[in-house]
Amino acid sequence: MTDDEILEKLRAAVAPKAVATDADALAPWLTDWRGRVTGSAIALVSPKSREEVQAVVRIAGEQGVAIVPQGGNTGMVAGGVPRPEDRAILLSLRKMDAIRAVDPGDNSLTAEAGVILSRVHEAAAEHGRRFPLSLGAKDSATIGGLIATNAGGTQVLRFGPMRALTLGIEAVLPDGSLFEGLSTLRKDNRGYDLRQLLAGAEGTLGVVTAASLKLVPAAPYREVAWLGLDSAPDALSALRALEASLGDAVESFELVPDAALALVLQHIADTRAPLEKACRWNVLVELRAASDPGGLRARFETALADLLEAGTIADAAIAESEAQAEALWKLRETIAEAERIDGVAAKHDVSVPVSAMPGFVERATEAVERKFAGARVVAFGHLGDGNVHFNVRAPAGSDDQAWFADTGESVNRFVHDLVHETGGSLSAEHGIGQLKIDEFERLADPARLAALRAIKQALDPHNIMNPGKLIPLAKPAEKP
Numbered sequence: 001m002t003d004d005e006i007l008e009k010l011r012a013a014v015a016p017k018a019v020a021t022d023a024d025a026l027a028p029w030l031t032d033w034r035g036r037v038t039g040s041a042i043a044l045v046s047p048k049s050r051e052e053v054q055a056v057v058r059i060a061g062e063q064g065v066a067i068v069p070q071g072g073n074t075g076m077v078a079g080g081v082p083r084p085e086d087r088a089i090l091l092s093l094r095k096m097d098a099i100r101a102v103d104p105g106d107n108s109l110t111a112e113a114g115v116i117l118s119r120v121h122e123a124a125a126e127h128g129r130r131f132p133l134s135l136g137a138k139d140s141a142t143i144g145g146l147i148a149t150n151a152g153g154t155q156v157l158r159f160g161p162m163r164a165l166t167l168g169i170e171a172v173l174p175d176g177s178l179f180e181g182l183s184t185l186r187k188d189n190r191g192y193d194l195r196q197l198l199a200g201a202e203g204t205l206g207v208v209t210a211a212s213l214k215l216v217p218a219a220p221y222r223e224v225a226w227l228g229l230d231s232a233p234d235a236l237s238a239l240r241a242l243e244a245s246l247g248d249a250v251e252s253f254e255l256v257p258d259a260a261l262a263l264v265l266q267h268i269a270d271t272r273a274p275l276e277k278a279c280r281w282n283v284l285v286e287l288r289a290a291s292d293p294g295g296l297r298a299r300f301e302t303a304l305a306d307l308l309e310a311g312t313i314a315d316a317a318i319a320e321s322e323a324q325a326e327a328l329w330k331l332r333e334t335i336a337e338a339e340r341i342d343g344v345a346a347k348h349d350v351s352v353p354v355s356a357m358p359g360f361v362e363r364a365t366e367a368v369e370r371k372f373a374g375a376r377v378v379a380f381g382h383l384g385d386g387n388v389h390f391n392v393r394a395p396a397g398s399d400d401q402a403w404f405a406d407t408g409e410s411v412n413r414f415v416h417d418l419v420h421e422t423g424g425s426l427s428a429e430h431g432i433g434q435l436k437i438d439e440f441e442r443l444a445d446p447a448r449l450a451a452l453r454a455i456k457q458a459l460d461p462h463n464i465m466n467p468g469k470l471i472p473l474a475k476p477a478e479k480p
């Protein structure tokens, strides 16, 4: 069929105005958030129900057209935009944005795929509950995208990533059938866990149309502090000491090097340095508690005083109000935006065992800066999860686009090799998408790759679901 004939079928399957072909309407959704890949699509289709999603997927299957599911397009690995060579339908879930149910007795919330994370936070709070996963893109990232990438964020330390918080999933599979897995059961041993297979699948095994999520009790009392430190190993020692004295009240522990803070202060409006004297390393700590606010504050102050006295931390400032707490969080959550404004960076979302991370950051920074003259490392993020964003910027004053085009791939390989040698992963929380697929193939254990390919082949034999993302397809054998 021609593109026009396919468009006609799509318009019959969903409301005609839900099929956009206008270049201006498509443009913002064809380029990834970091501006590295611009793809092409025959249409941007925005269904309003799971039945409409099923109809679109069936048309794509019959016609051999790719389906690229998309939520907020905040992904970091270009998984939600088509490839330039694709004949694709860009399937936006953003119009499927109903919160279907909140059940405080069950501590669960059921939302359609297009619901934005901050709305889930609000809906849970209205019922005296919390959805304990947050990230800088919370006002745009959708439940479908968060599940498809198994997103992490700033509370993984205590509550785990999206997989740990997803109780059930409803999804349209590549053959157009509906997987009705929206249960909120805490225990269900009926064989392979399709919910966990779809989570983290980056849209390659089906389209998530709704999900039931785990809620936790509200924790209205919080303390937020900014710490200054001399070294990354000190940061891990501080985390373990705070956990020893404050237990699981410690929810977030985010590492911010001076270079990341400087980027934020330079590029983001209404920000100011949190400590009088700049420190080489900083940490943002958040404590949460359901009760006993006085006790929490007093124990926090004592714990920080002990760390200062021991020389583990060099300085500390505790927020005195909600506004101050938000201002500290802004410094952390806008690092990605500040980096984007600043220019190109070779981004590496890596994990190694938590205890190895401080040493890795120091060793890898030195190695990269020695090998690539003038390159500037900014390693920030989720230290308590053993996950930092180990980003490498071009030498100061250089043409960063040209540097990246010339050197970016070598930098990626160099960093990923160091991670691999340390027993780590080249994707801790952003996924593989288009941008990491070659490196994933280069470094993955062959048995892992073979199993992923077999699953993909079994569920999506015609490779219509988000082709070219996550799964490096086996290359045809060369003729002898």
Ligand code: FAD
Pocket: 033, 068, 069, 070, 071, 072, 073, 074, 075, 076, 078, 079, 080, 081, 093, 113, 134, 135, 136, 137, 140, 141, 142, 143, 144, 145, 146, 147, 148, 149, 150, 151, 152, 153, 154, 202, 203, 204, 206, 207, 208, 209, 333, 336, 337, 429, 430, 433, 466, 469
């Ligand atoms: P998209 O970008 O639209 O899509 C991402 C992937 O999911 C694509 O492969 C897409 O095909 C697939 N997908 C989307 N919707 C569906 C669906 N309904 N069914 C099946 N597949 C689907 N990530 C973290 O993990 N931790 C962070 O701390 C973090 N911080 C961020 C901060 C900023 C400022 C920004 C811009 C991004 C950040 N991210 C972070 C990355 C991003 O927000 C997450 O990857 C998020 O999960 C993407 O959600 P989205 O709705 O924007 O998905």
Ligand code: MLT
Pocket: 076, 136, 333, 335, 336, 349, 381, 389
């Ligand atoms: C973060 O932790 O801020 C994000 O994952 C975004 C990024 O890596 O740039």
Ligand code: ZN
Pocket: 152, 153, 381, 382, 389, 429
């Ligand atoms: Zn992150």
